[in-house]
Amino acid sequence: MKSLLKIENVKKTYGKTSNAYTALENISFQIERGEFVGIMGPSGAGKSTLLNLLATIDTPSEGKIFMNDKSIHDMKEAALSDFRRDNLGFIFQDYNLLDSLTVKENILLPLAITKVPAKEIEKRVQKIAKVFGIEALLSQYSYQISGGQKQRTAAARAIVTEPALILADEPTGALDSKSATDLLESLSSLNANNESTIMMVTHDAFAASFCRRIIFIKDGKLSKEIYRRDQTRKVFFQEILDTLSAIGGEVDDVI
Amino acid sequence: MTLFSLARRNIARNFSQYFLYIASMVFSIVIYFTFVTLKYSDIVSKMTETSQKMGSLMSGAAVVLIFFVAIFIAYSNSFFMKKRKKEVALYALLGVRKRQIGLMLFFENLLLGVFSLVIGIFLGFLSSKLFVTILIRLMGYDVVAPFTLSTEAIINTAIVFFIIFFITSFQGYRLIYQFKLIDLFHASKKGEAAPKPSWIVAILGLLSIGTGYWLALQNLLTSEAWRILGMFTPLVILATVIIGTFLLFHSVTGFVLSLFKRREKWLWKGLHLMTISQLLYRVRGNARTLTVIAILSATTVTAGGAVYSLYYNINDSVKLADPNTFMYKQAANVDNDKVTSLLPATIYDENVSALFVTFEAKQLESAMSIDEDKRIYTVIDETTYNKLAKLQHKEELQLIDNKATIIDVDYHENLSPKYAGKTITAEKGTEITLKGYHDVPVLNFKAGMTLVVTNEHYKELEKQGEPVQFRAIGVDDATIDLSKGIASSLPDEAQFSSAPEDYQSGIEGMGSLLFIGSFLGLVFLAATGSIIYFKVLTEAEEDKSQYNMLYKMGVSAKEMRKTVASQVCVVFAVPLIIGLAHSAVALTAFSNLFSMDFTKPVIIWMLAYTTIYGIYYVLTVYSYNRIITQNNKNEG
Structure with a gap:
């Protein structure tokens, strides 16, 4: 089977040639279907830039990104929109929920966009709400619920369309440890039970320990790659910490 | 559930955000509709029929209004769109096509426009009644304002605003194409350089x-x-x-x-640091807005001030033109007794002897005079002048050195001839040397240019000119009806002139000018205030988290109010001061041109402007504080 995502020699520079800043350089890796990949690295390493490139809201300066063997940055605007709609789900650090819609409406927004029939929408929303434990909140407005509940809503919105790839940008960044654990466990079980492919950017070793594979980035370059295999989460957590101190990431930053 | 129904729901629930935008559109429509209703109303169209000037004035004002309203709506539209960038970006990220988002924004905007149009025309209909009443009052008519809905006005307004809405909606459509997705996402985070x-x-x-x-x-x-x-x-x-x-x-x-x-001693005390840094951070991005505000203020104050000054001076100009309430020239077919029978109690009723004398006046050529060597002056003697001056409670005149004086009420330093020392010669050789000019008239303007000579000279000139008799009457509280009665009993040759009649026509002309002037002034003022209001409140939305942080740091509500009040004060006061300075210069130039003293009416006008502007300031500070406290309460 072919890889879901293939990233080839991607480079991203910002600014004019005179004082250009290289955010990413020589990045190549692949993600297979059903993987749960974490991207780690200290602040400013280029994690979010990489995610923006995958999210197609930014374009690489050099190199190509293939998804299902299609170069996503060579697509036309309309095709790109369809591609995002059908293949990608996003979870942001700051949730990006619409305050004027209820939790339910926020979750069904992408389904409404894809013109799924109302009956089907209802079914899917109920199902995904159960996964994230937010059934009781469905009729509330997003400004009425807590940060952890907002993030679970955002995750539900990302997943409700059953996208080929879920992109999560520091999803636990603003959450307390209980909410973070709840969310990560939901993502983890989605990955295990539904074979959803998830790529999560984080600088938090605890969050990363839920992943199956972790790619480390430092100063815009790939630095190391580790697999969880059949280790327990605790052991994997320790391995992540060790790797981080080995490659010289700021240990302060990861605790 | 479709995307459009979600978008519609979004409008309904986000009404407070939309409210400001809709309110500004409704406001523009009300103003414009009121104005066109007046333009097409019977009273004004009757006026425009009789006076070409009034017609072109109305059309000109309408063009200014359209221009202004378009800018204003475009402005609030861009504010509104800025707020929605994030929402738009989210739609794009969830995979809605650009064209679809563009269309959605386009139709949403158009829908809001139509909605505002309906409300605006309804409110405009109500307000036009009020304004017609005011207009009639100002012009001194005594009729009840007819309450009619003009179809012409509705069509005119609808067309103008459809064009404006179409253009702004198209801007909304283009929003998604103009920016990269990543910029849209970070739009609200981007700081000003x-x-x-x-x-x-x-x-x-x-x-x-x-x-x-x-x-x-x-x-x-x-x-x-x-x-x-x-x-x-x-x-x-x-x-x-x-x-x-x-x-x-x-x-x-x-x-x-x-x-x-x-x-630093001053800066590091309380929130001064915050006030100055905020202003510094915003000031450059605001240069354009502040300029617009200053120029709008200047235009409003200048136009309003000029018109109001002219209106204010009508009484004075009538007093100069008609020192006698009524005056007419005796002619063969004048029935003096009939006039007497019409008159109420008079202060004085005098027969004035004068002479129409033709003079050779080459010496009096000036920048403005056409090459005319011969001039006819109305000559009266010193005694007559002083008798009338006394009756009109004016200072008496003392002619010395056997010199005459000319009465020139419109004397303008650069435009009028230099009179002092000049000599004019009557046809049969009597030479009169002028002492200079005098700007206190005793005869009405229609009597012609008056020359006051010594009694001796008058006797000499009696043989060289045509003798005339004027009847000058002074009446307290003369009505326009009395004036009309007298006028109808006199033939044309009597050259009847009347202070109430001139006052009436002055008020009619200037009254409508004043109305248009103050109406446009009101529009500009309201719009200027609204622009600042919009601007400051958008900033308040952006900055509320900073104030929440201050609140958490233990800054008291009072201190926050103080820094907000001083920041907003700068944004309001600086363009106002500059606008007032601009208009002071413009009005000085204007008053030089008319050689009238505008100081008092201009100061009244500026005070009125500043007062309303001040109300906007208070309102803005209040709303700003409300946003902050509300946010602090929510965020805890």
Whole structure:
């Protein structure tokens, strides 16, 4: 089977040639279907830039990104929109929920966009709400619920369309440890039970320990790659910490 | 559930955000609709039929209004769109096609426009009744305003605003195409570049304004600059002042603020640091807005001030033109007894003897005179002048050295001839030397240019001119009806002149001018206030988290109110002061041109403007504080 995502020699520079800043350089890796990949690295390493490139809201300066063997940055605007709609789900650090819609409406927004029939929408929303434990909140407005509940809503919105790839940008960044654990466990079980492919950017070793594979980035370059295999989460957590101190990431930053 | 129904729901629930935008559109429509209703109303169209000037004035004002309303709506539209960028970006990220998002924004905007149009026309219909009543009052008519809905006005308004809405909706459509997705996401996070004030730019700004002022205050006829620039001078003045104002805001304000920043003793006390830094951070991005506000204020105050001054001076000009309440020339078929029978109790009723004498007056040529050597003057003697002056409670005149004096109420230093020392010669050789001019008339304007000579000269001239008799009557509280009654009993040859009649026509002409002037003034003022209001409240939304942080740091609500009040004060006061300065210069130039004293009405007008402007300030500070406290309460 072919890889879901293939990233080839991607480079991203910002600014004019005179004082250009290289955010990413020589990045190549692949993600297979059903993987749960974490991207780690200290602040400013280029994690979010990489995610923006995958999210197609930014374009690489050099190199190509293939998804299902299609170069996503060579697509036309309309095709790109369809591609995002059908293949990608996003979870942001700051949730990006619409305050004027209820939790339910926020979750069904992408389904409404894809013109799924109302009956089907209802079914899917109920199902995904159960996964994230937010059934009781469905009729509330997003400004009425807590940060952890907002993030679970955002995750539900990302997943409700059953996208080929879920992109999560520091999803636990603003959450307390209980909410973070709840969310990560939901993502983890989605990955295990539904074979959803998830790529999560984080600088938090605890969050990363839920992943199956972790790619480390430092100063815009790939630095190391580790697999969880059949280790327990605790052991994997320790391995992540060790790797981080080995490659010289700021240990302060990861605790 | 479709995307459109979600979008519609979004509008309904986000109404407070939409409210400001809709309110500003409704406001524009009300103003415009009221104005066109007046334009098409029976009373005004009757007036425009009789007076060409009034018609073109109304059309001109309508064009100014359209222009203004379009700018205003475009402005609030861009504010509104800025707020929605994130929502739009989310739709795009969830995979809605750009074209679809564009169409959605387009139709949403158009729908909001139509909605506002309906409300606006309804409110405008109500307000036009009020304004027609005011207009009639100002023009001194005594009729009840008819309450009619004009289809012409509705069609006119609908067409104008559909065009405006179509254009703004198209802007909304283009929003998604203009920006990269990543920019849309970070739109609200992007800061304004810190201003880098430069001496050169600051000095250029001051120089530019100085040039504009200097040109405006030049004498129209003798100035070299006006001669060279000719018809373009007003444009040059406008351009230099506008550019100068922009540069001023762009650099000079930055300088002043950096000076404050250096005084650490003062700066590091309470929230001064916050106030100055915020202003400094915003000031450059605001240079354009502040310029617009300053120029709008200047235009409003100048136009309103000029018209109001003329209106204010009508009474004085009538007193100058008609010192006697009624006056007419005796002629063969004049029935004096009938006039007497019409008159109520009079203060005085005099027969005045005068002479129409033709003079050779080559010496009196001036910049404005057409080559006319012969002039007919109405000659009266010193005794007659003083008798009338006494009756009219004016100072008596003392002719010395056997010299005469000319009565010239419109004397203008540059336009009128220099009278002093000049000699004019009657046809049969009597030479009269002038002492100068005198600006207190005793005969009505229709009697012609009056020459007051010594009693001796008068006797000498009696044989050289045509003797006439005027009947001058002084009446307290004369009505227009009385004036009309007398006028109808007199033949044309009597050249009847009447103070109440002239006052009435002055009020009619100036009243409508005043109405249009103050109406437009009101519009500009309201719009200026609204622009600042919009701007400041958008900033409040952006900054509320900062204030929440301060709140958490233990800053008291009182101190926060203080820093908000002073920040907003600068945004309001600086353009107001500059606008007032601009209009003071413009009105000085204007009053020089008319050689009238405008000080008092202009000060009244400026005070009125500043007061309403002040109300906007208070309102803005109040709303700003409300946003902050509300946010602090929610965030805890």
